[in-house]
Every structure is written in structure tokens, then in C-alpha cells.
Amino acid sequence: MIAPGVSTPPAVSAALTTTEVQVTSGFKGARIVLYGAIFDPGQRPSDVVVIVRGPEQPIRIAHKIRIAGLWINSRPVIFQGAPGFYMAASTRPLAQIAGRPVLQRLGAGLDHLAIDAPAEHKVETRYGVKDVVVNRLGFDYPEWRRAVVRLKSRMGLYDEDDHGVVFVDRNLFKAEINLPTDAPIGRYQAQILLFQEGRPVSSRLRHLEVRKVGLQRALYLFAHLHPWTYGLASVSIALAAGWAASAAFRRS
Amino acid sequence: MALDIYLPIAEVSINGPLLVTLGAGVGFISGLFGIGGGFLMTPILVFLGIPPAVAVASLASHVAASSTSSVISYTRARAVDFRMGSVLATGGVLGSVLGVEVFRWIRLIGQADLVVSLSYLIFLGVIGGLMLSESLTTIIRSRRGGPLPSAGDRRSSLLHGLPFKVNFPKSGMHISIIPPIVLGVFVGMLSAIMGVGGGFILVPAMIYLLRMPAAVVVGTSLFQIIITTTLTSVLQAGRNQTVDIVLATLLLVGGVIGAQLGAKASSRFRPEELRAILALIVLAVGLRMGLGLFLTPAEPFILMTGAGG
Numbered sequence: 001m002i003a004p005g006v007s008t009p010p011a012v013s014a015a016l017t018t019t020e021v022q023v024t025s026g027f028k029g030a031r032i033v034l035y036g037a038i039f040d041p042g043q044r045p046s047d048v049v050v051i052v053r054g055p056e057q058p059i060r061i062a063h064k065i066r067i068a069g070l071w072i073n074s075r076p077v078i079f080q081g082a083p084g085f086y087m088a089a090s091t092r093p094l095a096q097i098a099g100r101p102v103l104q105r106l107g108a109g110l111d112h113l114a115i116d117a118p119a120e121h122k123v124e125t126r127y128g129v130k131d132v133v134v135n136r137l138g139f140d141y142p143e144w145r146r147a148v149v150r151l152k153s154r155m156g157l158y159d160e161d162d163h164g165v166v167f168v169d170r171n172l173f174k175a176e177i178n179l180p181t182d183a184p185i186g187r188y189q190a191q192i193l194l195f196q197e198g199r200p201v202s203s204r205l206r207h208l209e210v211r212k213v214g215l216q217r218a219l220y221l222f223a224h225l226h227p228w229t230y231g232l233a234s235v236s237i238a239l240a241a242g243w244a245a246s247a248a249f250r251r252s
Numbered sequence: 253m254a255l256d257i258y259l260p261i262a263e264v265s266i267n268g269p270l271l272v273t274l275g276a277g278v279g280f281i282s283g284l285f286g287i288g289g290g291f292l293m294t295p296i297l298v299f300l301g302i303p304p305a306v307a308v309a310s311l312a313s314h315v316a317a318s319s320t321s322s323v324i325s326y327t328r329a330r331a332v333d334f335r336m337g338s339v340l341a342t343g344g345v346l347g348s349v350l351g352v353e354v355f356r357w358i359r360l361i362g363q364a365d366l367v368v369s370l371s372y373l374i375f376l377g378v379i380g381g382l383m384l385s386e387s388l389t390t391i392i393r394s395r396r397g398g399p400l401p402s403a404g405d406r407r408s409s410l411l412h413g414l415p416f417k418v419n420f421p422k423s424g425m426h427i428s429i430i431p432p433i434v435l436g437v438f439v440g441m442l443s444a445i446m447g448v449g450g451g452f453i454l455v456p457a458m459i460y461l462l463r464m465p466a467a468v469v470v471g472t473s474l475f476q477i478i479i480t481t482t483l484t485s486v487l488q489a490g491r492n493q494t495v496d497i498v499l500a501t502l503l504l505v506g507g508v509i510g511a512q513l514g515a516k517a518s519s520r521f522r523p524e525e526l527r528a529i530l531a532l533i534v535l536a537v538g539l540r541m542g543l544g545l546f547l548t549p550a551e552p553f554i555l556m557t558g559a560g561g
Contacts, residue, residue: 025498027258028265060556062362070545076362076556147553181258181265216260223261223493231489234497235482238313238504242320245508249516250328 010040012048012194012202019206021179022213029156032177032208036192039171047090047097047195048165049108050175054085054157054210055186059115059148079148082115084184085157089164089175098198106193106200110149110160117144156180177208185210261496262306268502270300275314275506282507283322283514284521285530286470288315288449288477291376292533293503295541302499304364308447309488310500315449316481317504318511319474325515326471333422333468337475339429340454343436344480350437351444352487358445362556369545371446375453376538383456384531390524423464423472431462440480449477452534466523 014036021030038046059082062073090097094109104112152158157180165175177190188208193200212220223230257268274296282289290311297307326332358367414428435457439450454473458464464472489495518526 023258025258026256028256060362062554062556064549064552064554066548070366071547071549072366072545073362073554144553148555151551151553151555182263185263212260216258219260219497223489223495223497227493228486228490230493230497231486231495234489234495234500235313235316235485237497237501238317238485239320239478239482241501241504241508242317242511243324245321245512246324249325249512 008039008041010038010042010044010046010194010196010201012192012204013037013039014050014190014192014204014206016177016190016206016208019208021208021210023185023210023216024214025216027181027216029181029183030179030210032179034175034177034190034192034206035172036174036204037172038194040196044196047092048173048175049088049090049094049097049106049193049195050165051106051108051191051193052085052087052177052188052208053083053191054184054188055083057082057084057184059152061144061148061151063144063147077117077144079115079117079145082113082148082152084186085179085188086110086113086152087159087161087164087177089159089161091163091165091167091173093162094160097195098200102198102200106191108193110153110158113149113158115145115148117141155182157183179210183210185212257498257502259302259306259496259499261494262302262310262499264301264303266300266302266499271499271502272506275503276510277506278503279318279321279507279510280514280517281510281533282315282318282451283511283516284518285451285514285526286322286326286455286474286518287451287530288319288474288481289451289507290315290443290448291372291446291452291537294447295372295537297499302496303494304368304447305359305492305494306496306499309485309492309494310496310503311447312443312449312481312485312488313495313500314503314507316478316485318507319449319478319481321508321511322515323471323474323478325512326474329471331468332471332475333420333464334472334475335418336420336423336432336462336464336468337472337479339418339432340436340439340472340476341479343433343438344440344443344450344476345436345483347437347440347442348444348480348484349440349487351441352484352491354441355445365554366545368446369541371442372538373542373545374538375442375446376534377542379452379456380531380533380535380538382460382531383527384535386460387524387527387531391522391528394522394524423468425462425464427462435461436476439476443480444484449481451477452530 014034017033059079060076062076064071065074088109094103103109107114165173167173190206192204194202255268256265258265278289278293293311294307298304358364414430416429418429419426439453443450451473458469
């Protein structure tokens with residue numbers, strides 16, 4: 001360890017109360033607490049930003065349009081690079097902590113989430129029928145992006161909390177991660193950033209695994225590894241149950 | 253609620269007793285009217301937040317279960333024309349394989365919502381309307397004591413002119429197998445697209461188009477539904493991995509019992525009264541599903557999840 005002194009760079013450290021969330025039959029979401037500490041002999045004013053990202057899940061989104069009196073879906077647009085879960089928590093509003101370019105580079109905050117619809121850009125240079133569609137999306141692009149964030153937030157999958165990181169003691173902070181029931185299965189990454197004078201000076205990565213266990217996992221694996229056997233098994237249960245009920249009622 | 257159960261394939265948490273009760277309720281209707289009940293169950297499951305693809309696929313085995321439960325009673329009553337059922341099922345198998353492919357393509361272009369809503373509105377609306385007017389006419393005539401129109405005297409000459417005639421002794425008919433096969437294909441396609449067994453179309457089509465005797469219609473339609481839903485269920489599991497065995501089991505526990513009670517209750521009603529009630533249910537579901545097409549949506553954008561789009 002480096003001996004404490006004025007030259008020691010500031011550092012941040014953190015730990016999660018749980019590193020594995022088990023999805024069982026009674027799973028109703030999970031609340032994970034992140035604890036962290038700031039080591040800064042200089043005691044400069046510090047801000048902490050916690051960014052949690054779930055496994056990547058492309059998003060298909062469509063716009064409802066009215067044609068001949070009927071509300072129908074437009075052609076779906078696919079956004080790449082979207083995390084299945086995203087949370088940004090900070091000690092202050094992000095805009096007060098750092099400038100736009102810094103936040104954008106770190107992907108900190110829902111406004112700076114690096115999601116994009118690459119398929120829509122590719123056709124932009126072409127001429128012909130497709131060109132019309134792409135120009136329309138290009139014009140409305142921020143609206144589509146806002147819609148992705150709005151719909152995901154409504155499902156509890158995207159969240160930004162300006163005061164989500166709370167100091168419980170002088171240099172000790174905590175943040176809460178709330179996973180809804182339909183939080184995606186997979187590996188999550190929590191990035192803990194220490195900001196001083198608008199710049200990130202130290203960061204830590206922590207990992208969290210959301211996985212199905214027990215019967216849930218066994219059935220999920222069965223369905224995906226042996227899909228045809230699984231199908232036959234489930235239909236056999238159904239037919240047997242139908243026959244059993246009929247037999248039971250005949251006797252009674 | 254403490255009794256919420258996490259469904260491993262649907263990846264949502266749903267109240268367990270609610271699903272069992274729902275299964276029993278739809279199973280009762282299934283036994284009462286001799287239909288699968290899918291046209292009722294699919295919209296309810298989707299409304300509860302289950303991804304449509306999972307709802308449709310898991311439902312197929314629920315429908316197979318409640319249909320098995322009630323078809324056995326009909327078999328004992330010798331009210332199943334197995335020959336006609338097999339012909340219908342042959343068409344049904346072709347239709348459901350075709351329907352699964354069509355539906356995949358519809359999902360790809362993002363129009364699953366529209367096609368499903370329109371199918372419900374059109375087919376349930378038309379069939380519900382026709383059944384309602386027919387059954388009300390019959391009820392009114394029988395109340396007045398007037399002569400009942402006999403079902404057999406208006407055989408279409410079109411059905412009689414077709415080749416490949418086969419004898420169906422159970423139904424007392426000698427007709428071409430082309431109309432039942434075409435009917436089977438049509439119903440099979442609809443079942444893959446709408447997530448239904450197709451009984452609500454089969455039953456009236458067998459009565460009004462094929463002119464089968466009413467006594468064997470329900471049992472025979474159930475027999476055909478079991479075969480197509482069994483196949484659909486295995487196909488959906490094998491190709492799309494969208495069958496949720498926990499969801500299906502919870503639904504069918506209630507479903508098989510409900511179907512038995514429904515089949516018992518059906519003898520207490522007159523057939524035309526049953527048809528009138530069924531017509532009202534069919535109409536209500538069709539209008540409810542179609543309503544979304546006309547109302548301005550509160551949220552102009554819609555997310556299409558991997559399974560649900």
C-alpha cells in the first residue's frame with residue numbers, strides 16, 4: 001500500500017451486498033445495496049456516480065400510425081447496444097457533476113446512453129423508396145430514442161436517480177439497485193466513479209449475476225437444450241391430466 | 253401477493269391461484285360449449301402481461317388438456333365421428349404448419365398486433381353475429397311453437413358436386429373430403445395466428461357448411477382440436493422454445509376440472525340457448541380485441557420484446 005500523503009491520488013472502493021441474485025419460483029425482483037468509500041487525504045469535494053448495466057438486449061420499437069382510421073404499427077426500428085437494465089445514480093444531478101462530453105463518453109445518464117439504430121443509418125445514403133423511410137426516422141430520431149427510454153423506465157428497467165447515492169458517513173456512501181421481476185437474466189456490471197472538479201478520477205467495477213436456480217433453471221435449460229423432448233413432455237402432461245380428470249369424474 | 257409464481261419461460265411473475273381459477277373458468281366454458289376456449293384465454297393472458305408468443309404456445313397444451321378431458325365424455329356418449337375428425341385434422345396439421353410460418357413472417361415485419369386484432373374482430377365478429385341471429389331465430393320459433401327449420405334440407409349443390417366422396421357412417425353423410433380438408437387447413441392457420449383451438453369456427457362450420465348432425469359436431473370438433481393443438485404445442489416448443497410448462501400446468505389443473513363440470517352442465521341447457529350464450533361471448537371478445545385498432549393510443553410507441561413482437 002502507498003503511504004498516505006498529499007501526493008496519494010484519490011480513490012474509490014465499493015462492494016455489493018449480493019453478487020448473485022437467484023431467480024426462484026417466488027422471485028419478485030431484488031434490492032441490492034452498494035456500499036462504497038472514498039479515500040482522499042486531500043479531502044477535495046467529491047461526487048460519486050454509480051452506473052449499473054444489465055446484459056445487452058437489442059430493442060425493437062414501432063410507432064403507432066393511423067391509416068384509414070385504424071391504428072397500426074409502423075415498420076419496427078431496432079436499437080443496438082441497449083442494456084437490458086440500466087441505472088444511473090449520483091450524489092447530485094449529473095449535469096452539475098460533469099460536462100456533457102465527459103458524461104457522453106462514460107455513457108452516464110439516460111440522455112447519454114449509447115444506444116443507436118445502426119440499420120437505419122446504413123440505408124440513409126441510398127436512394128429510392130427506402131430513403132424516404134430513413135429520412136423520416138432521421139428527422140424524428142430523438143423522439144424514437146426518448147420513447148425507448150420512456151417505455152423501459154416505465155417497466156422499471158431504466159432508471160436515473162439524481163440523489164441515488166447517499167453519504168451515510170463522511171467518506172462512506174451507499175446506493176440501492178432495484179431489479180424488477182422481469183430484469184433480464186445474465187451478468188450485470190456496476191461501475192462506481194469518483195468525480196472531482198468535473199473529471200472522473202477513480203473508478204471501480206463490480207459484477208452481479210442474475211441467474212435462474214433450482215426448478216426454474218432446470219426447466220429453462222430443458223426447454224432450450226432439448227426443445228422437442230420438452231414439447232413432447234409438456235403435451236404428455238396435458239393429455240394425461242385431461243384423461244385423469246375425466247377418469248376421476250367418471251368414478252365420482 | 254405471496255402466491256406469485258415466476259414462470260421460467262415467460263420470465264414474468266404471476267399469481268398462481270389466479271391462473272388456476274382462470275384455467276377452471278375457461279375450462280368450464282370449454283366443456284359447456286365444446287370449444288377449446290383459446291379465443292378467450294389468449295387475450296386474457298396477454299392482458300396479464302405474458303408475452304403473446306408464450307401465451308399462444310403454452311395455451312395450445314392447455315387446450316389439448318381440457319379438450320381431452322371433455323372428449324372422453326363425448327366418446328362414451330358415442331358422439332365423436334372419428335373418420336370426419338381425422339379428415340379435418342389432416343387439414344388442420346397442414347394449416348398449422350403453414351400458419352406458424354406465416355405468423356413468423358408477420359412478426360418479422362412488426363404487424364402481429366394488427367393481424368391478431370383484425371382476425372379477432374373479423375372472425376369473432378362475423379361468427380358471433382351469425383350464431384346469435386341463428387340461435388335467436390330458433391329460440392323465438394320454438395317459443396311460438398312454429399315449425400323448426402330442419403338442418404338437412406338445404407345442402408349446397410356445390411358440396412355435392414365435388415369428387416373424392418367418402419362415407420361418414422357416424423354422421424350419416426356421403427360427402428367429398430375436399431370441404432372438410434379445406435376447413436381444417438383454414439382453422440389450423442387461424443389457430444397458429446390467433447392462438448386458438450379453432451372450435452368457435454369449426455363448430456358452426458360443421459353445422460352450417462358440412463351439415464353434420466348437431467349430436468356429433470361437438471365431440472368431433474374436440475377430437476380434431478386435440479390433434480392440432482398437440483402438434484402445435486410440440487412445434488412451438490421445438491422451433492420457438494415458447495412453451496412455458498409451469499404456466500401450462502397451472503392453467504390445465506383448473507382447466508381439466510372446469511371442462512368436466514362444463515360438460516355435465518351442458519345437458520341442462522337447450523342447444524340453441526347454449527349457442528346464443530356462446531355467440532354473445534364470442535362477439536364481446538371480438539369487439540374488445542378490435543377496439544384497440546380504433547382508439548387513439550395513450551402511448552404512440554410500442555416496444556416489441558424478443559418473444560412478444
